[in-house]
Amino acid sequence: MPRFADLQVSAFLDALANPEPTPGGGTAAAVAGAMGVSLLMMVAGLAKSRSGSEVERIALSEARAVLSSVRDRFTTLADADSVAYQQVMAAYRLPKDTDTEKAARKVAVQQALTAATAAPLETLRASGEAMRLASVVAEHGNRNAVSDVGVGIGLLQAAADGAIANVRINIGSLQDESFKTSASTDVDTISKRIAADAAAAKQSLES
């Protein structure tokens, strides 16, 4: 499978639109996150900051460096999500004629679903880290780029919501109760922090 980041935008869109199950929503969410982070990087990299102070310039420069690494995580996760889902489908296609086959298939499906839950959980974590930095960029970034920061925040929220939808759908088929509880708790904790950081960022944009 090619890395999605290496595809042309038009070919990536065609791959999403194709009835084949991958790439799907999990990959699209990760790419949306990478787009949102890229807009924040643009604003953090502008020559003029909000006040023009040196302290502010350093805060934005540091934010831009961390955002760049978060963007790399998103592009890696775009691929990881599709690979994980392909493994789920491969597990479901295993033979189930004998009791031994049935038992082996069940274990393989559960392992694949666990891995397929880990990918969107990581996308959610990356969205959380990016949203924290969005509040820094919103506070200190050039006022002329307010709408770019706003679009970036919207894309990160779409990435987070998409990741949550994918975690929940996989959890529904999982049997390991302790993993399910842990994943659900992570989703709740991170999504609350994302909502708070998004609200803080939007308030900075309006002030």
Next chain:
Amino acid sequence: MPRFADLQVSAFLDALANPEPTPGGGTAAAVAGAMGVSLLMMVAGLAKSRSGSEVERIALSEARAVLSSVRDRFTTLADADSVAYQQVMAAYRLPKDTDTEKAARKVAVQQALTAATAAPLETLRASGEAMRLASVVAEHGNRNAVSDVGVGIGLLQAAADGAIANVRINIGSLQDESFKTSASTDVDTISKRIAADAAAAKQSLES
């Protein structure tokens, strides 16, 4: 300028992240819309629909065809938004040493800002048309693809919100009151319909 759809995804992300003002949030919003539409096209193109009825299959097939044309509009708008913003910047750079130059510059800036408002307004309209189709796909699409439809809806909402932010920022610098009023009314009308269609679509996904 290359068509953004022709760039590699990684090069498009780099272009967004670059401190150069284009491509910015308006282009990112249009590409997010194209991604959301692509996910809906995938679900509308699946061999299995929700009930499996022939009527449903036809509704999804028709939705997919219209979604494909909306996607083309989004990719065209991704380019149009950047071109329009470059023309705004070019107008602001016109000389303003004499009264004649000042008057000519003012007209050029207002014309360019009007065109730069038209692009995100069109992105908003395309998001509205796509969200209407999202409710069709949510109602009739295969239950196994619920999360893909959900991510698609989130991306369309991000595209719409991004477009609205860009319309509003341009309107702020415009002087033609009748155009401003008409654009604001359009934003209100379309965004209310989008919210209603998104709510209907989400309800179908949960039922």
